[in-house]
Amino acid sequence: TQLLEQSPQFLSIQEGENLTVYCNSSSVFSSLQWYRQEPGEGPVLLVTVVTGGEVKKLKRLTFQFGDARKDSSLHITAAQPGDTGLYLCAGGENSNYQLIWGAGTKLIIKP
Amino acid sequence: DAGITQSPRHKVTETGTPVTLRCHQTENHRYMYWYRQDPGHGLRLIHYSYGVKDTDKGEVSDGYSVSRSKTEDFLLTLESATSSQTSVYFCAISGSPRSYEQYFGPGTRLTVT
Numbered sequence: 434t435q436l437l438e439q440s441p442q443f444l445s446i447q448e449g450e451n452l453t454v455y456c457n458s459s460s461v462f463s464s465l466q467w468y469r470q471e472p473g474e475g476p477v478l479l480v481t482v483v484t485g486g487e488v489k490k491l492k493r494l495t496f497q498f499g500d501a502r503k504d505s506s507l508h509i510t511a512a513q514p515g516d517t518g519l520y521l522c523a524g525g526e527n528s529n530y531q532l533i534w535g536a537g538t539k540l541i542i543k544p
Numbered sequence: 545d546a547g548i549t550q551s552p553r554h555k556v557t558e559t560g561t562p563v564t565l566r567c568h569q570t571e572n573h574r575y576m577y578w579y580r581q582d583p584g585h586g587l588r589l590i591h592y593s594y595g596v597k598d599t600d601k602g603e604v605s606d607g608y609s610v611s612r613s614k615t616e617d618f619l620l621t622l623e624s625a626t627s628s629q630t631s632v633y634f635c636a637i638s639g640s641p642r643s644y645e646q647y648f649g650p651g652t653r654l655t656v657t
């Protein structure tokens with residue numbers, strides 16, 4: 434069974450600080466996605482990365498797919514309270530086109 | 545935002561009763577999914593559909609059944625609710641599974657007492 438491990442599970446930092454969240458697996462994925470979920474809502478897709486070594490930027494958020502397509506990271510620069518939420522990574526496998534989900538990183542940005 | 549609604553948004557039911565949750569989409573997407581979300585487990589796939597009347601089991605399908613008689617509606621039924629099925633249930637849709645991009649509804653919080 435493929436697994437995606439996210440770390441840290443919980444992170445609480447002050448506004449303005451930088452942070453990195455990790456998503457790791459021993460398996461290769463054809464693509465990897467990051468979602469953000471706010472309390473009482475469904476996850477919202479932030480980005481999809483498909484090529485090993487790929488880097489995508491979304492304003493202050495930088496997403497990277499590992500060269501071997503087994504891991505990914507999300508880096509937030511100058512975090513703001515609006516970045517608070519649950520960040521989920523999900524890997525796509527070719528065999529059945531289903532997503533493998535990480536358990537999430539709960540991020541709190543304090544003003 | 546993708547047009548996905550779920551009903552009801554909240555439900556409290558008793559052990560042993562059947563419960564049906566509804567997912568409705570206005571995007572005409574072929575693929576629909578039911579997940580449950582529990583602390584520490586992330587999202588776990590219950591059932592999914594790849595077309596009208598075409599469904600398959602996911603990782604945690606025991607105790608659940610689904611039906612899809614129209615493109616826009618995907619129903620999840622708990623045949624005899626148990627306390628272990630207390631959870632938040634999310635519906636998701638996808639236009640193409642090859643993209644792996646899924647769009648989620650707002651969720652249904654189900655409590656089984």
